[in-house]
Structure formats: structure tokens, C-alpha cells
Amino acid sequence: MNTRFLEAFVWVARLGSFRAAAEKLNITQAAISNRIASLEQDFDTRLFERDAREIRLTFDGRRLLGYAERMLELSREMSAIGRTGSSIAGIVRIGVIETIVHTWLIDFLRRVQEMYPGIELQLTSESTRRLHEQLRQGELDLALQTDPVIGDGIRNTASGSIAMGWVGRAADWPAGMAPVSLAQLAERPIVTMNRGSQPHSALMELCEAEGVPAPRIHCVSSISAIVRLVQSGFGIAVLPLAPARDQISSGTLNIIPCTTNLTPQRLVVSYCADLTTEAIQLVAKLACEEAARFTLNLEPQYGFDPHQVNDATSKTYQSP
Template sequence: MWITRLGSFRAAAEKLSITQAAISNRISSLEQDFNTRLFDRDAREIRLTFDGRLLLGYAERMLELSREMSSIGRTGANIAGVVRIGVIETIVHTWLINFLRRVQEMYPGIELQLTSESTRRLHEQLRQGELDLALQTDSVIGDGIRNTPGGSIAMGWVGRAADWPAEMPPVTLAQLARLPIFTMNRGSQPHCALIQLCEAEGVPTPRIHCVSSISAIVRLAQAGFGIAVLPLAPARDAISNGVLRVIPCTSPLTPQRLMVSYSADLTTEAIQLVAKLACEEAALFARNLEPEYGFNAGMAEAAHAENKTDRSQ
């Protein structure tokens, strides 16, 4: 399974902390036991044969059964492991803290290693095996990776409250595009949503300042250096306190999606459990968020129900 997932005997040996020779011997032994070749090898890559693909399916089922059997009679305190989690800024400023607390309370033996990066970087790290779980905006395409929707958060235009009257008619995209605009990293979902909206409306690309920190964007907008395009939920305190104001626009922005993506490593129970808690926390946040911030709870609730079904099965 690990040779197939990582693409080489060497990488599988490193993952399993054994020698490459031991990996080769195990494959040779399997091929003798089943009297068939499992891999086609050439100078550039190795590929499963037809029989190898059949055997892989059985191997994955055996590992899943082994994991389920070992969990019988175990409590959260008995489960241990390291789970490497990557998150985007939106989640850092919304439900990350509650999620981390739930993991600590339910599974004190699980050690979490946390990093915050852009969605693009988190995709790379998850595919390369540097992360086990990524909480970000888009499905991650790759072998052995599962994706569960976590809903979506309304995107909006915000500016310093002193500069924008409380009761004002919607302004056009062209009017807003004349001002300096702060948003997230280049290539992020908020940045792409802004660019796509301008292209769709035929509005020349405005002056866009890409900043990796939502806190920094909020402070820049509060200081009056420009307006901001960002997910509204992370800025709800500044909006509720009257420091920032949502600017009504005739051209709505695409909501920011949220996605829970994780390595479907059947040998590591901790990853599966933490991923399920992440899906549950996304659904809980959806139910409790104020309606004006436009969280689409449908996908998160569906994911939560799916996870409960998985556990019952």
C-alpha cells in the first residue's frame, strides 16, 4: 500500500522506518506466495499490475478491519499518535480554537502539530505527505486523500465605518475598484473571487494589496488605508463594534468555501478521528454563526451527518 501511495520502494521504506532491501524482500515474498507479479518496474516509475491492484484492494480492507478490531473497548484516553494539521487564516479566526480544545479533551494522547499556510501551499504539503489534515478552501486531488465539504462563509467588502454611512445605497464594483483594496494572498480564494468578479463585470483590475494575515487586513482597513475584500466571519467583532462597516455592492462576491481534506491512512486511527472532529466542529460553527455572515450550513450539516453514519457503521 505505501509503495503505491508514495510511488517508490525507497519512500515506503522511509515511511515504515525499515530498509529498502526489507521492502523488496517483502514484495518478492508476496509475489512468490501469490505466484504473480505485483509491480511493473522501469527506470522512471513503478506501477501496479492488474493482480497488484486486486491485491491492494484486499490489503486496504484488511488494514481497515484491523483498525476497527483494535478500537474495540478503547476510550479516547487510550488513543495516541501525532497528527499534523494545516489551516488557512479564515479557520484560525473562527472555529480553530474550539476544535483544538475538543481534540485535547476527547483524545489527550493525540499530539497535534499545527501550521498556517495558504490553500495552495497546504495542498502541496498534504500531497507530499508533510501534513495529515488540511482545513482550507478546495478539494485536494491525490491518491489516498479524502475531502469533506465544511460549508462556506460569506465574502464581503468592508471599510472604515467613519468613511461609509450606515444607511447607504449599494455602490458599483467600478466605484469600489477606484480605491486601494486589501485581500488575502495571491491565488487564494478571496483574491481569485475578486479578480473573477472584475473580469465578469468588465472592470479593470484595481490596485490590490495581497496580505497573508486577516488581522493585518482588518487593521489596515480600520486605519483607512483602503477597503478590504475578505470573509466576513473572521471580521465580525470589528463589524459588530462599529469599527468596520460592510459596504453594500451591486456585484456580490462568491462565498469562501471550506474543505476538510485528510490522508486516508488506514494505519493511523488518530488521523481519522481528528478529521471527523474537524467536520463536526465546522457543522457546529455553521449552526451557531449569526445569519448576517451568511454561513452556508447545508454542506457542513451533510458532512456531519455522513460522519455520524460512518461511525455507526
């Protein structure tokens, strides 16, 4: 059985499109059609029902899908026998959120290059919501973000968390000040990440839980831009604290103590376990290790509980 034909079949089934499968495998749509036709001839049955709007697996197609996925997994395991880091090659498309860009991304990229020089990384930075869409649609191989991705065969590994907090210009919020109530902070203009992001959601949930009316919120996608706005005195910010640690350490920004705590920002590594290549699996493993290393070494002022990482990094689960 030609595994390339099975790979084409699996990607068409997952993405629901001959065109999308062709883009994923970097071949022509005609080549995808020929491979599916060859499989249908080999098994003497139709694998897909086609109409003007969509394609669907037939009964026999659904039966074959499980076998095809297992055969591809066995093929990957067999090809890994006796291979070293320098001999492993492939392209891995990675999507990351802003928090990771400003914390452990560079160290992670360097480690991948050192251990697996044959792996080519293609990087993009988006919101968690957008990364979920891209992973499900096959546009990404690996997503480093904040929430488990719901989808068939997607593996999500919790990789620790980073403390979330309030940050203000040091001239306005001196170090050592007494904790401030949420209601007092809500009177100021607040800058945070995009709607639907974990910082924005944590802020809204806290206001609802404390019965505080929704404050004036400015949603900005860039952590660098948020930091600059706060430094200029535009407002205060709700954001993961680690990306602003340089400004906090230098004394231009201070953490504003609040009487109620924000939910920490989770970190999750997600990829399609049943369709992944060896290169993707190895890069995902390094991402989990680097996230744990970073969070374990965070300074105490960022409010991180190291025991949480020890529990979180061991938690791997399948989406329903």
C-alpha cells in the same frame, strides 16, 4: 499476513517512492525495501517495476493493492473494538487555512485534547493550493481548507461556508451607508488573499461577470496583516467576514455594502480515507462537527444561511 508489510506496500504505491514511504512511516528506507522484498517472496511475484526515474506497480502489484487496502481497513476496525477515547493514540498532521486559524481552530484543538488526550496534533497553516499538494504527497493527514482535493481514495466532506464581503476603515465607510457598486469599489486599492485563494478568485470572477476592469489588487497571505492594512487606510479588503468580526464589532472596521454579492467561502475537510488511522478519522469527524457548530452560530450580519450548513455537512464524496 504481517499488516506492517502491507502498510509499507500501500504507502510506496500511493507516494511512488520508497524514501517518501519511509518518511511517512518513520522508518528507514532499508526497512521499507525489506518489507516489500518479503511480500514479493511471499507472493512469488514482483510488485514494482523499478528504473532510475520512477517506480510503478506491476500487474500483480495493482491486483494486490486493493486487497491490501481492505485488509488494513479491517485491521483498524478490529483494533477499535472496546477502545475508549483515552486509549486512542497517534500523531495527526493537520493543515489549515488562515480563515480557520482566525475562527474555530482553537475550540477544535481544545475539543480534540479533551476527548482524545492520547492523540498528538502537528499543525501547519498554508494556502489551500499548498495543502492540496501536501495531502497528496503524504506530508499531511488532514487538510481543513476550501476545495475538494482530487486524488485516489481522498475523502472530502463539505463543512459549511462563511460569508465573503468587503471591509473598510469605519472612518471612511460609515455604518448604514447605501450600497456601493462594484465599479466604485474597484477604483480603490483592494487587499485580499493570495492568488488562487477563494477570496481572490471570488473577486476576479465577480469583476469578470460584471464587466469591471481588473482593479489594483494587493495579495497578502495573512488575514491579520490585511486587517491592519485596512485599519491604516491603505485600502479596502475582500475577505471572509468572520475572521474580522472582532474589529467589525468594535467599530474600527465596517462591512461595505455592495450591490453585487461575493461567493461565500466554502470549508472542506479532506483526508485519505483508505490509508487513514482511527485517530485521523476521529479528528476529521470532530473537525466537521466544529465547523458546523461555528457556522451555525455566526451572527446574521455575516450573511450566513444556516440551511446551507445543514445540507453541506451531510455531503461526503469521494474524489474521482
